[in-house]
Structures are given as C-alpha cells and as structure tokens.
Amino acid sequence: MTSFISGPAARRRSVPVTVGKVVVGGTAPVVVQSMTNTDTADVDATVAQVAALARAGSELVRITVDRDESAAAVPAIRDRLDRLNIDVPLVGDFHYIGHRLLADHPGCAEALAKYRINPGNVGVRAKRDSHFSEIVEIAARHDRPVRIGVNWGSLDQELLTALMDDNANNGAPLTAREVTYEAMIRSALGSAARAEELGLGRDKIILSAKVSQVQDLIAVYSALAERCDYALHLGLTEAGMGSKGIVASAAAMGHLLQKGIGDTIRVSLTPEPGGDRTREVTVAQELLQVMGFRSFVPIVAACPGCGRTTSTVFQELAKAIQDQIREAMPAWRQRYPGVEALNVAVMGCIVNGPGESKHADIGISLPGTNENPAAPVFIDGVKATTLRGPTIAADFQQLVLEYVDRRFGGKG
DSSP: OOOOOOOOOOOOOOEEEEETEEEESTOOOOOEEOOOOOOOOHHHHHHHHHHHHHTTSSSSEEEEEEEEEEEHHHHHHHHHHHTTTTTOOOEEEESSHHHHHHHHOOOHHOSOOOOEEOOOSSTTHHHHHHHHHHHHHHHHHOOEEEEEEEEESSOOOHHHHHHHHHHTOSSSSOHHHHHHHHHHHHHHHHHHHHHHHTTTTTTGGGEEOEEEHHHHHHHHHHHHTTTOOSEOOOOOOTTTEHHHHHHHHHHHHHHHHHHTTTSSSSEEOOOOTOOOOTHHHHHHHHHHHTSSSOSSOOEEEEEOOTOOOOHHHHHHHHHHHHHHHHHHHHHHHHHSTTGGGGGEEOOOSSHHHHHHHHSEEEEEEEOOOSSSSSSEETTEEEEEEEOOTTTTHHHHHHHHHHHHHHHHHOOO
C-alpha cells in the first residue's frame, strides 16, 4: 500500500534565543515578524505603524536605525509603545555605522530587544572586524541577541572573490551560483563564530541568509541548516508586490518549513501604493496556519464558485464572515481562548456544500442556481437548522457568534 506523508518533517533542533518576551527557536512555535517602512526619526509615524503591525499579530517588529536622529528616537518610540500597552519587542536594523550609533546612543541600545547587522556592510577590510566587534560587545553588555543577516545583494566581496579564485583552480568547479551560496554560508557561520569568541553566547545568535529567488533560498537554507544549530530567520528578500510576492514567499518558505527548517519568518512584500503594511503579517500567519504549524484566526473555507453559483450571495457572506472574524479577533483572543482553532465553511451549492459544511465546526450550504432556496446549517457535523428568506446571511452570522460564545465562552 502507498505510504503517505501526513505532516512536516521533525523540526530542526536549534538553540533557543529569547528576544524580549519572545522565544525564537528550540521548541517554540515559529515566530512572525515584520518591519516598518516609516522614517524612524518620525516618532509619531513609527509608533503608529509598529502598533498596527503588533495588533495584526507581528511578534517582533524591526525598525531602521540609520542615523543619529533615528537612534535618538528609539527610546521615545519604546516609551510611547509601553504607554499604549504594546510590548512587542523592537529590533534595530543597522548597516554601515551601527557600531557608532549604538555607542553614541546608549538609550537606543537599551530600548532595542535585538540588533540586526549585516557582515557584508559592517565595515571594510581591517575596520570590518573592529566595527563588528564593537556591535557584538555592546550587545553582550546589554544582554541583547544579534541577528547576523547575510544578503546576497550586499555580500562580503573579498570573501566571494577568494572563493571564486579557489573554485577556478578546483578540478571539479562549482557553478558561480553555488560559490555564492557557499560564500553566504561561510559569511554567516564565520561571523557567528567570531561573535562567540567575543563573548556572545549561542543563545544570543540568530542567522539569516536572504536571497530573492525561490530555488536559491531553498538551496542556501537547506545547506545552512545542515551545518549549524543556530536559530534561523527565514525570508525571501525583495519578494515583490501582490500575488507574485505572496506566491514566491509561500513557495520558498513553505518548502523549508515542511523540512523542519525555520524558527522565525518575515514575508517581505512590497506594499501597493497606499497599501496596508500589515498585509505581510497576515500572509505570514496564513502561511503558518494553512500548513498546520500555528493557529492565529478561525479559518473560513469557501468554494471558488462555478456555473452552479451564479448568485454572489455566498461570496458576499464568505467575505462578511472573514471580515467579521478579523475585526473581532483582538477582543475574541481575550474573551474566547482557543477560538483561533475555529473552522467555518461557506459553500455555494449542493455538490460539495453539505459535505464540506459537516467537516467544519459550523458551516452553511447556500442554494446554487435553480436549487431549492434553502440553506442547511451544520454544527459540529450535524444538521442544526435550515435558513430561508432574504436574511440568510445575517442569520448565519448570528449563528456563528452564538456558536463562538457557547463553545469558547467558558474558557476564560
């Protein structure tokens, strides 16, 4: 008989890292993170966006710290967030002059829960090690973890050139792409080893090796995971806009997560003009939820529609239920523990409607074109009632609210 794969591979064993109140790696669930695109020096705008990302479910939020004004603003941002009861850990993103900013602004170093540095642009030649060392020593003094984030767009060119030269003299040379993979991995592991020499524990180090193509990400992280037990941050850098960015990120990270690789993720979407930055948080949550790793919000299953469903009622109801759940979740998380595991089905005709509705916790099978204008509702696999008339949608929404209160209301 055929042997079926019924779930993901065992989670890769990594050293857990505590970032503020959040644990990354070890046996902790995969963590969702995001990044602001405001000018960090603009305290009001940055606080507003961090708050929105945190409320959407981002468990870590990274902010750019690129100059004195932004570094000076970080303590004020942290203070304002605390006063709003938003305790999401802030991660400082440093490039080029991070060593100086952290040294000159100790309040910034203290307010941040983690520092992110890129070994490809932390300095050049002799200054590279001194600047890297300064950041690591500051992190150790403040007991802060560091993400060593290698990116193939800003890779250490000296290392890459040396590996390319060695490869040219190899009897069985690798492709230029494969040499680039190796350079990224060596940059990450070499930097981590140096950080440990400087006194930063393995439980204070997270690695990432970001690229912008799906197969490249899979190749790099698969190899990196085999060669270390550091916690790993996954992300397809410059994933793109809209459906392209979503599909590419899901294809790459979904493959790695299925292999048990990845301790924290970010979906790096380019926002639509005027678009909502929190979209990347929603996509990351949905990726983890549909793969069965975590539950964030109740799932609404809905059919795609066909010639049997020329009415738009089921589409409108599915959207209304989904919007209702999203809007209610901040309050529901407090009032209804466990509600994120709820499954709702909104189906459009008799073909799969009753069956799918039975599989959900609560589901409705709406009448398709030329079908009897009745909508059976199934609760916990049993037909509970049949809705009729112009108020079917509103009546079903009320039944969902009553079901949530009845099933989850006594768990607080």
